[in-house]
Amino acid sequence: MNTLRLAELTTEDAERAVTASPLVLLPAGAFEQHGPGLPLSTDLVRADRIAELVAAELDGRALLGPSLPVGVSPHHLAFAGTVSLTTTTFAAVVREYVESLHRHGWRKILVVNGHGGNNASLSTVAQDLLVTHPDLGFAWTPLTPLASDVVADMDVSEVHGHSGEAETAQLRRLAPELVHEKRLVPGTTRRAELDSLGTLSRQAAITFPVTYDRLSRNGVLGDPRRAAAGHGKSLVDAIVARIAGFAEEWLAS
Template identity: 70%
Template sequence: MNAAPPLRLAEMTTEEAATAVTASPVVIIPAGAFEQHGPAMPLATDTIRAEGVAERVAAALAGRAVIGPPLPVGVSPHHLAFAGTVTLTTTTLAAVVREYVESLYRHGWRKVLVITGHGGNNATLSTVAQDLLTTHPGLQFAWTPVTPLAADVVSGMGVSEVHGHSGEAETAQMLHLAPGLVHTDRLTAGTTSTAQLDPLSRLSRHGAHPALVVRYDRLSPNGILGDPRRATAEDGQAVVDAVVVRVVAFVKEWLDA
């Protein structure tokens, strides 16, 4: 019995990659970050989540998509007050994404999907998508966040009034995808209510007002938004499964368009 073809370009020979251009017309690029995730989770949390989703999406597409090179460092200046955080500027990330895409385009791929586990990458990916409409009109470039795709599942988890980074949803996903990297004995609550935020920090929260970006050490002394002690692996699986189903449905429709 023949083994299943590799899902990752990194594991292919150059001959296999040449064949994959036709057989697997979508390249999925997992994008994450290298930043603090509180006292209980690793710096690579966002990359691990993006890669976990990418692997499941590629597997569900049964060979019609391959996983390209990851983007393990993202735009994280708002976390630099916490040790270990490494960041790219928006200009650098945009340049790297474009150069990944240009290489793939040169070999014949015309559909690229970036799955980002880090919200700090969103603005840059939007800018790159707009620029590629001019520089590569034959390319179709899509990107998606992870957790926001399952907002309905997250809302049913009983999350805190203030939740997000390193909180219930992210921790739950890690308990499902990489439980050995979560120090459950170190899980602790962070900022869980707007009453804990100073006036400037309150303005940074999403709402019907202009956007304001502040450092995470201003939002939360320990870098956590929410209470990760409430997280379960079962909730994490529900979030990941919902995200995968929705991305797979999009890609199938995209391939048939």
């Protein structure tokens, strides 16, 4: 049995874990389209397995709390199967997970977030907690942006991102059984394929979201077939190492 998951512990185990494992990792995913080759749960699977690897790395000082299987995905709702929470409901769920854990004595909580659409809501929770729970530390981390140097070394398409090279590489590494290898096909790969609003939405500094049906016919940005064998390992290793490094410093603080 996996003793790193709070879900699988008994209440007596949990009582000991408050002291022994003072850091709780909350895997946050999404339930949204990932193109023709990846499953709807891609983001949760990545977050969950990376959280597990981080917890293993920390050797018992961290454990996985309850997960967030559905995230904030309004931009993907035009694609069948996408299930989305509103920003305020997602934030409420995170806040209430945190409040329960805080009640039992945990003071360090890190959301391991596999879905960019959750970023803003997670930050609002972090802000609200500064006032309501001043004795609590709350942080959240994305996945792929932690390894942007690794992505830079991959031969990615001009346009790449959602369900593209880096994400597919991670899922192949973490859950190859969920990847439909034969259905992997490129989505939008060149800037010239984007219309003017789509181009504007991908500016670096200015936030201007558009829905994904405008960005890509099949929901994919980039070419998932271009991820060479070792990329998944490099990405996952880098992400795990960086989260674990952060956690080590936090636990030592």
